[in-house]
Amino acid sequence: MKTKPEAKRFSRYQEVVNFLIKNESFHKPDIYKALPNEKATFIGRVIGELVLDGYLKRKGPKQNSQYFWSEQKDGFHSGKWIDKRVSTATIKRSPSTDRPRERLLRVGPSELKTSELFAILIRSGRRGESALQAGENLATFFGEDLEKLSLQARGELKQLSRAIGETAYCQIMAALELGKRLANQRVGDLVPSYKIRNTSDTLTYCKKHFARLGREARQEEFHVVLLDGKHNVIKSEQITVGLLNESLAHPREVFKPAIRESAVSIILVHNHPNGDPTPSQDDKNITKELKRAAETLGIRILDHVIVSKDKILSMVEEKIL
Numbered sequence: 001m002k003t004k005p006e007a008k009r010f011s012r013y014q015e016v017v018n019f020l021i022k023n024e025s026f027h028k029p030d031i032y033k034a035l036p037n038e039k040a041t042f043i044g045r046v047i048g049e050l051v052l053d054g055y056l057k058r059k060g061p062k063q064n065s066q067y068f069w070s071e072q073k074d075g076f077h078s079g080k081w082i083d084k085r086v087s088t089a090t091i092k093r094s095p096s097t098d099r100p101r102e103r104l105l106r107v108g109p110s111e112l113k114t115s116e117l118f119a120i121l122i123r124s125g126r127r128g129e130s131a132l133q134a135g136e137n138l139a140t141f142f143g144e145d146l147e148k149l150s151l152q153a154r155g156e157l158k159q160l161s162r163a164i165g166e167t168a169y170c171q172i173m174a175a176l177e178l179g180k181r182l183a184n185q186r187v188g189d190l191v192p193s194y195k196i197r198n199t200s201d202t203l204t205y206c207k208k209h210f211a212r213l214g215r216e217a218r219q220e221e222f223h224v225v226l227l228d229g230k231h232n233v234i235k236s237e238q239i240t241v242g243l244l245n246e247s248l249a250h251p252r253e254v255f256k257p258a259i260r261e262s263a264v265s266i267i268l269v270h271n272h273p274n275g276d277p278t279p280s281q282d283d284k285n286i287t288k289e290l291k292r293a294a295e296t297l298g299i300r301i302l303d304h305v306i307v308s309k310d311k312i313l314s315m316v317e318e319k320i321l
């Protein structure tokens with residue numbers, strides 16, 4: 001049940017949103033005049049939140065922007081959207097023994113739900129969304145796939161939750177990276193290193209370790225696999241995310257991890273989200289440029305592998321490299 005202040009705020013939101021829905025496009029001053037009993041600052045905030053959530057779009061100069069509904073309007077449920085901003089429990093309202101930080105101190109981190117651990121990292125919420133709600137949003141969207149979460153850009157997490165600002169994003173990424181390092185430290189001596197002896201080994205390794213690229217990646221990602229002098233895999237590192245071109249696959253960034261880890265040779269790996277692993281002319285040009293840089297540095301490029309949804313291609317096997 002909503003408290004009186006929450007019910008009042010819900011009513012204010014509802015009046016503004018219901019009026020906006022009646023207009024396919026509008027300018028802020030027109031809405032201010034149409035709703036003279038509501039503060040302009042509040043109307044502006046509601047419009048801004050709808051823009052941030054992708055329901056409204058804006059065009060034109062900032063002083064005289066025109067707003068119009070996006071294609072998401074058909075799936076817009078005003079009541080649920082408003083409710084997320086004015087009601088539901090927050091961490092501060094919860095009994096102290098039920099708050100995530102207090103629960104961690106009382107029962108230990110292993111007893112906390114993933115959403116509670118996220119809430120501790122996020123720390124503070126925003127108007128209409130507590131840290132716990134933001135943690136629940138992350139846990140619902142990613143489930144237990146923390147690897148996928150670790151690859152998200154700051155803007156992508158901000159779209160899921162307004163409470164994830166720069167500080168919260170850095171804390172989440174730092175925690176995930178520490179978890180990776182701890183896992184590597186624990187299993188490093190137990191798991192035998194993977195040895196790349198030929199193209200078949202390269203493709204087998206890439207099918208296993210980069211399956212996510214073909215299955216889930218919506219953008220092109222560029223990775224390098226680092227190998228020691230005996231062709232044992234040291235590790236793999238992501239270099240860039242985005243459309244592959246000369247600026248994103250710059251030799252300086254590609255070979256930085258190889259130099260840092262004293263790698264003798266590397267394997268280049270990137271994906272084609274369209275499902276066709278056939279190398280583009282840009283792929284070929286970038287490979288030639290990186291090969292020239294590798295020769296200067298004394299590092300050998302063993303292969304350039306392209307991963308797609310159901311296929312995988314080796315440039316060495318195709319006699320391109």
